[in-house]
Amino acid sequence: MAEAPRGILSGIRVLDFSRMLSGPYCTMMLADHGAEVIKIEGPEGDTSRSNGPYRADDPGHEWAGYFVSLNRGKKSIMLDLKEAGAKAAIQDLARTAHVVVENFRPGVMERLGLGYEDLAKNNPALVYAAIRGFGDPRSGASPYAGWPSYDVVAQAMGGLMSMTGADRDHPMKTGPGIGDVFAGMMLAFAIVAAVRHAERTGEGQFIDIAMYDAMLSLCERLVYLYDMEGKIAEPAGNGHPLLAPFGLFPAADGWVSIGVVDDSFWRELARIMERPDLLEDQRLATKAGRRRYAAEVNAAVSAWTRQRTKRALAESLGGRLPFGPVNDAEDIFNDPHVAARGMIADVPHADSAKPGWRVAANPIRFSATPALTPSTPPRLGADNDLLASTRTKP
Structure with a gap:
């Protein structure tokens, strides 16, 4: 036995x-x-x-x-x-x-x-x-x-x-x-x-x-931000105070998360969005630049995502850059990842x-x-x- x-x-x-x-x-x-x-x-x-x-x-x-x-x-x-x-x-x-x-x-x-x-x-x-x-x-x-x-x-x-x-x-x-x-x-x-x-x-x-x-x-960011820049970390809504685009973006039927840190991911996102102007804009070519113009970057990405369903966005972005839909309990119970991982x-x-x-x-x-x-x-x-x-x- x-x-x-x-x-x-x-x-x-x-x-x-x-x-x-x-x-x-x-x-x-x-x-x-x-x-x-x-x-x-x-x-x-x-x-x-x-x-x-x-x-x-x-x-x-x-x-x-x-x-x-x-x-x-x-x-x-x-x-x-x-x-x-x-x-x-x-x-x-x-x-x-x-x-x-x-x-x-x-x-x-x-x-x-x-x-x-x-x-x-x-x-x-x-x-x-x-x-x-x-x-x-x-x-x-x-x-x-x-x-x-x-x-x-x-x-x-x-x-x-x-x-x-x-x-x-x-x-x-x-x-x-x-x-x-x-x-x-x-x-x-x-x-x-x-x-x-x-x-x-x-x-x-x-x-x-x-x-x-x-x-x-x-909340480790709270400490180093105050120590190094003298800034008090404040709520950033569904975004990020240091990165863009990074956070939640509207879809036609809910919300999705996109996290762009590396410049290569930004270039990939711009290509998928079919926005050559974003690729050519040198202000946005680096993390520091996208942080400086975060409102403009996030607005452009949001305008694109809200025209598409979560499924369509998953088909476009999944596996190509950090992306995921916002799941509720029903989504999670039906997700093949959850089943595969037990x-x-x-x-x-x-x-x-x-x-x-x-x-x-x-x-x-x-x-x-x-x-x-x-x-x-x-x-x-x-x-x-x-x-x-x-x-x-x-």
Whole structure:
């Protein structure tokens, strides 16, 4: 019999105290590649269990889409951390873990006697990873350390909103919860790096990711533009402050993206547009020139694209220069790229008689150790028998 597939992180045990998006996204990335992720949930469960949406065949509202998407392939222990015995149970379980993940405000786990220093006493190789809105005082005491935070706060304070939108008077958040997701992605990377260090040296450590910091890292242009030119990065609408044509352009039936950086791509675009005058205009021959006359360049390209459908533009531009249509969910579900890459994953329902769910698949591709086939997310407390393997029960 063939051996069951094993992900690249097989053998890594993660105790996951996190909830909502940032921490669960991080641990989802780990679980998708073989880590054993054990959610530690209170009696009400991860908050995302009650956030919806719910399918019509789920009248009891047990399977929220928010929860299903982020918690596939994990286990669940239901435990009230404030009850007598819970602390000892977690301490015993933590002896068997390689990683702990949490996204509470500073001091919460310490008050429960479950902070990094508490758990590392009995497991010196433990990697303890925390996402907080403004970081942990261990690595820099922010004046906002005690403030609660969600994605919208991180996007606002970290600079993303100041760079996004139609103009300076209309800042805008991004659609996805990038303040949470990007912090979770960075924490997943940090965990893998710290686990490698622990395996080599036997030394664990505390990992601290601030959502504010993650957003500032993402908005790197904001920093160098202010440092080098003294300019405050402002919303550029659907364009780019340094490049043209670069951004979104109208089509007869929607929008398309075009990104011209190299001069060779500009020449190719002018030829496709059948605009020899643009080719001959030396003002536009270089990136610097097109930046200077960006309004003129973008107007010319827009006048051409709006006369054509997205399909026609794809036939003209696809493969010849950086181009792509603006896709909605229906477009994505029908896109042959998504099918070829397996980017819509099927998650089986806990009730085998019911159809499963479709979620965004893990995008990381390893040639030798691919991501595992997603398994169903856990019912609350479905794996409480794991506590039986510890010396102390709550």
